[in-house]
Amino acid sequence: MNAHHARVLIIGGGPAGYNAAIYAARANLKPLLVTGLQAGRRLTTMAYVENFPGFAEPVEGPLLMEQMRQQAENVGTKVMHDIITSVDFWKRPFRLQGHSGDTYLADALIIATGAQARRLGLPSEKKFNGFGVSASAIFNGVFYRNEEVVIVGGGNTAVRAALHLSNLASKVTVVHRRDRFRAESILKDRLLSKPNVTVIWNHVIDEVNGEHEPSKWVTGVRIRDVKTEDVRELPTHGLFVAIGHDPATALFRGQLDMARAGYIKVGSWSTKTSVPGVLAAGDVIDPVFRRAISAAAMGSMAAQEAEKFLAEPLVTPVETREIEIIGVYG
Template identity: 45%
Template sequence: MRKTIIVGTGPAGLTAAIYLARANLNPLIIEGPEPGGQLTTTTEVENFPGFPDGILGPDLMDNMRKQAERFGAEFRTGWVTGIDTSKRPFTLQVEGQGELQAETLIISTGASAKYLGIPGERENVGRGVSTCATCDGFFYRGKKIIVVGGGDSAMEEANFLTRFASEVVVVNRRAELRASKIMQNRARDNGKISWALNRTPLEVVADDAGLKGLRVLNNETGEEELLATDGIFIAIGHSPNTKFLGGQLTTDDHGYLAVNPGTTETNVPGIFACGDVQDSRYRQAISAAGTGCMAALDCERFLEANEIHEAAEAEAASV
């Protein structure tokens, strides 16, 4: 039985691991087959403090992992296929690892950006295709950008990107937008934003030299069009990675784990949540790392007040 198990290895999970390992709690971190979170699909990271010349996303994650390992954190790879939160110690079923038990859990499984599912999209993530305007907008100064989506997130991203781009074209497969009226009006009042509505994205077009454009179907005419662009931002939402929990932890209306305000505590004592799995608003590496620190400190204090490891060992020895 472990004192704590961390599920997920993005900035939040790795920061929690660093803090817990330095506190001699020897955390076990369960990482999926593609560890590191969304930053592993990001090329240059220029807004993480401490790197004045920027750093590649995968390199930043690798550095954080090495830092956690230096202090004694242990990593294992496998999908968490089941979890029992009804009693402590908590039990996890991990593919390839069997059954694991822990006095406390930290959930830092993040949220996955929704993609269009069209040819050329995934292959060009980090090469002109992005899901984060705040992360990558700076790289498109004076360039033409496409934002795909019709909700509040798309309007917000489009407005933000006009700080950098010469033109932002909003592409939406419907003639009308889903965004709230106030967000629509704000975007329509922005002189840098133009509209390509009632168009269905078909393919991200690129070659060895880079991104060329977005091929779309004009739903009014039935004809295909190539919208030339320097960058494509997909803004159709995110999905928190919580399915493996089987609904055992309380979530908000959008599926993000609910935590007590000002803490990382979930509705189950001894289980904490950090990073994008509980943050639908900021979704930044630095804010995720901050909540990872909070989760580690919350977890450490909980263990001090609710120790069960020694009692469990004594009970086992008496049998």
């Protein structure tokens, strides 16, 4: 168990976190970045990224995140693979505890913990999670080669997942609660041209069916028409849930001002939170755009505001009472 003290501590290893680290390192602030459970989170679940500047050809999501990490380290960022489990913003320096047992102290803090996959909330979904139910087509799609699979969702995440699986599975059925996709036009057109892809509009999934003998696995889903309430069974070997993401901010409840949906509140054209010296960037503050490029841009803003904060005397005293909020981000 060790103690680490950084002028700028960044939690979250996605585009916002790594770009914040790059800018902080170039300002000679010697940033320390704690990656969390899954560095890169959403980008690491994408087979290809086609709209990130600087790449003439589509780049694999995991490779893009690896290049960001290497760039951050090359300019002087120290990267730690740990999970922050508690924070205390009521003292200076800020105090954070890692799952490893290590303690982290920070003169300025940048929160870039990203977003986590949303679930359907069905007990049967939870029961078969990891046994035919998955939130990542990139990591688990290979197990469904030449099988029939179902994807639920209608945004970019769902359409990208369906495109990836269409190259592996014998049949891909997309279940969407609306009558049109919300994904980008180029992705929609590409998916709808796939001969082994079927879309079932205006339906939701009510139940995940499966067997426990001889082994636990999904065998189908029950879907319901949102207009007529009619239900029917749909056989499948796997269900991929791709219905969006929620900000990974549970760790900071009670210590930062937040919107009802869990997004951290920041100032206009700023990454400043309700606590001086604590900045936030990326999907934790963005309910609108939620793109890698906008997250990276906010990361650079946070680093510049951290640099400015550290250069000025602290004028707002911080109460020194003990508050510990427990949570996990990744």
